[in-house]
Amino acid sequence: MKAIIAGICFAIAIAAGAAFVLDTRVQRTAETAFTTSGVRL
Numbered sequence: 001m002k003a004i005i006a007g008i009c010f011a012i013a014i015a016a017g018a019a020f021v022l023d024t025r026v027q028r029t030a031e032t033a034f035t036t037s038g039v040r041l
Helices: 002-026
Strands: none
Touching: none
């Protein structure tokens, strides 16, 4: 039983860390992602 609870806690920690990293560092708005010198959105 302890292993199951530890696994669930570990999975929650991994998911929270991944969500934080994706929200702060990886994802960009469409305006910043697809803007080049010849295109304006």
